[in-house]
Every structure is written in C-alpha cells, then in structure tokens.
Amino acid sequence: MTIYDAPSGQPAAIPTPAPGDPRLAALSLNQWTTRYWTVAQAIEGCVRAGIPAIGIWREPLHEHGVDATAQRVRDAGLRVSSLCRGGFFTAPDRARRQEAIADNRRAIDEAASLGARCLTLVVGGLPSGSRDLEGARRSVADAVAELVPHAAAAGVRLALEPLHPMYCADRAVLSTLAQALDLAELFPAAQVGVVVDTFHVWWDPDLPRQIGRAGRRIASFQVCDWLVPVPSDLLLARGMMGDGVIDFRPLRLAVAAAGYEGDIEVEIFNADLWAAPGDDIVGTTVRRYVQYVL
C-alpha cells in the first residue's frame, strides 16, 4: 500500500520524526483520518506520535460524551484545532431548517466546551428536488446570520468551508474561497472565518489572490491530496499528501504570509487508508507532513 512507502517516482520516505520534534509543532490530526479509532484512541495516538493538536468530529464526541472528551483532551495536553462539523442549512422545508439551526446551536456549545479553535461548517447542497442554487446560497447566508450571535456569546468562531465544486449539488453550495469570503466578510472576523482545505481549492486560478484577501479570516488550514485518477466514491476520494498532484508548500507559505498562525490539520477520507492500523496511518501522516507540507 502506498501509504507506507513513497509513491512510485517520488522521493524516498523520510525517517519518522520523534515526539517533541519541533517540526511537528503546528500539526493536527483530524480524527476522521483515523476513521476507525475511537476519540480516546485518537487522542492517545496523537500523544504517542507527538502530534500536539486534534480535529474532533461530532459523532464520536456524542458517543464518548462532550465533557468526558473535553477532559481527556485537556489531560492529554492537546489543542482542539476544530470541531467538525456544523452546517447543512439548506433544508427542503421550514421545520427541517429550524432543526438544522437548533443542531448548529448545540454544535457551537460543544465547540465552546472543547475549547475548539473553530466550528467547521459544511453548508449543505441543493435541497432534494430543487434546482434553485441561488436560493440555496441565500438560505446559507441567512442561517449564518442567525447563528452568529450565539457563536459570539459562546466565544466560538464559525469557519465556512468552501467545498470542491463537484460537491456543490449534494454537500456544499459554497464552492470557492472568494464566495466564502464574500459571506464571511458580512460579520466580524472573530466570529466568522473560512477554512482553506487544499483538496477543495487547489485548482482555483484565483486562489493566491483570495488567500491574500482572506488574511486573518483563515480559521483553519487543512491538507489532503488530490488523486489521479479520482477514486470512484467521491466522498472517499482524498489522498495522503504525496500520493497526488497538489504542491502543498506554496499553499502553506501563502496561508502563513496571509497571517494564519494556527494548526495545519490533516484530514483524509480514504477507505484504503482507513483500513490500515491507526498508528501506521499516524506515522505516515507525520512523515508525509514533514516531507510534503513543511
């Protein structure tokens, strides 16, 4: 499996950096990269590998309990780089929209309990049966406006995530960094930021300019590679850094030059990767991060 070795034609793997290596100071493991680990296992895995931050998902958080997870993260000395995720605002009717808003209020409270740097929002696609893209985009803006006061009161920063345009119909009608910024800029930067995820935005000819524009609006920087050919299940199509075509270093430098000082979160949905033992996934993550991102 290519996750253990250098992909063909690429440089040889580097030795795994030891815990405490200063090169790992900004690295975060998004929990979904080790999909089959419990939250407790993921926390322990980060500690063993010397990864100082973690991105937590809500489903395992609910299983393990918010307070218990918060305590465990604190005890382990980890930062929570993000809580994933709120959003899915584009409901087909008023009742389900209100449910979505209520659920996002709970997500904000959970992010506050965890001390998460941001709550990632995947805003939702077209409502089933709808072709009204502009309407869906308006309803996202309305939902964010509705949530901002609650987020402000809780001290939580919302992070709007533009998803790759191939997910526009079914996951997120927010499709470019420019569009995410147009929405975020309606609110104070402390309340609403944006996510820059290399997988979603690497192709954008306007990216350098928009990263510069984003500046300290960047609430989260995620890395993940684009594979060729694209795997057939688009939701699990993401690759380990080095396995695909993204040139990470210039993107990391651009985000840093824009003023981003937060963690660099590795978030990879890939069934082949997930099938590996968690510590192997983490080891590969650490090596590839140093080799391809730093």
Add this chain to the structure above:
Amino acid sequence: MTIYDAPSGQPAAIPTPAPGDPRLAALSLNQWTTRYWTVAQAIEGCVRAGIPAIGIWREPLHEHGVDATAQRVRDAGLRVSSLCRGGFFTAPDRARRQEAIADNRRAIDEAASLGARCLTLVVGGLPSGSRDLEGARRSVADAVAELVPHAAAAGVRLALEPLHPMYCADRAVLSTLAQALDLAELFPAAQVGVVVDTFHVWWDPDLPRQIGRAGRRIASFQVCDWLVPVPSDLLLARGMMGDGVIDFRPLRLAVAAAGYEGDIEVEIFNADLWAAPGDDIVGTTVRRYVQYVL
C-alpha cells in the same frame, strides 16, 4: 430508462416537436451524444429529427474523411456548430508539445474544411508526474499564442473550454470561465472565444458576471445536466437535461443577453444514454431541449 420518460417528480414529457418546428432553429446535436452512430448516421439522424446543426468529433471525421464529411454535411444542409476538439497542450516534454501543436494545426485546417463555427480546445491537465499547475497553465497560454496566426489565416475561431475543476488534474487546467476569458482576451475576439458548457460551469458563483463579461467572446454554448449522485466514471458522468439539477433557462437567457446568437449544442457523455438506439437518444434530446432549455 429515464431517458425515454420524464424523471420521477418532474413534469410529464412533451410531444416530440416535428422537423421544421421553429423551436428547433438553434439546436445542435453534438455527435458524441449519439456515441455509437457513424458521422453519416448522425447527419441523417439530425435531418430526420429536424436538428439543423451538428458538432463533429475528429476521430469519426478521420475515419470518414474530412472532404467526404464536409460534402455530406453540406448536402444535408446542416451547420457545423463546432469541431471537437483540439488542445491537450500540456505535454511532458518538448517533442510531445511540438506534436500537439502540429496536431492542432491539422485540427484548425479540418475546422476550416468543415466550415465549423469554432474549434473547441480542451487544453490538457497536469503533465504526468508534475505538480506544477501554474507552469501547465503558462504552457497552455503559450500554445494558444502559437496557434492563433494559423487559425486567423484559416478563418477558424478557437474556443477555449473551461472544464469542471474536478478535471483540472487530468483533462484541463482551464477551470473557470473567468480564467478562460483572461486568456482569450489576449487575442482578437474573432480568433479566440470561449465555450460555456453548463455541466462545467453551473456551480460557479461568479458565472452571471463572467457570462456578461464574455459577451461575444462566447463561441459555443453547450448544455448537459449534472447528475446526483455523480456517476462513478467521471468522464461519463453527464446527464440528459431534466435528469439532474441544472436550471438551464436562466443560463440560456444570460448567454443570449450577452450577445450569443449561435447554436445550442447538446453534448452528453453517458454510457446508459449511449446504449439506447440513436433515434431514441435524438428524440429525447429534442423533447428535453424544448422542455428544459427553451
């Protein structure tokens, strides 16, 4: 199969417009929509259905012969809305780049022989093994500049086609209409235009503005629907109008308001559709065009 009937939850199918129906005056059948027809069959199929224009592909053109095809199209009284396609400029080395340029010169000559309204250019993805997206984009611009004099001499208009960003790595590093216009505007409008294909650009939040900016640079308008979920083979993931989520009418009106007066070409790559008899594909195309695009 949904290609024969209205998709579930959608309006009932309309009666098939008869040949001569003025609603078909701007319709063009891209030959690849009836993938298994020969060029002669496609021409006859258009005549039977009352479709006044056709988009021709180079592979069948070479099989049938350029002059013979040109003669047959003229005899049938059809317009050639496009020749598909030149491009693939992003070669990994100098020799293959020169081959690509030479092949594009031949494509320009073929477009001239056919009297095609434009030569569609799919510019190519990243060269194999490369992560240099900016470099690939520069090499596309260089190739277009190199071809423009030949196109001008032949009286052929080059049409830069931005492809959906999900094809950026392996088919076309031209990913948005804005980016295509940035390149096209370096040259006279009569020599270099752009393609607006609904499948590739429907998601773009900047689309209305860019269509307005494009104006008479629009050399070709293609329609094709976006299916949900996205079929697993991305190269055959396109849907018949009405089977997906694109709202065609506002896009058609925007393109017309920008000054486009050419044909509306139906170009669909879909294995289920291709499996149907050609006349059934054409009948569905005509009905869905009137119902969803006009």
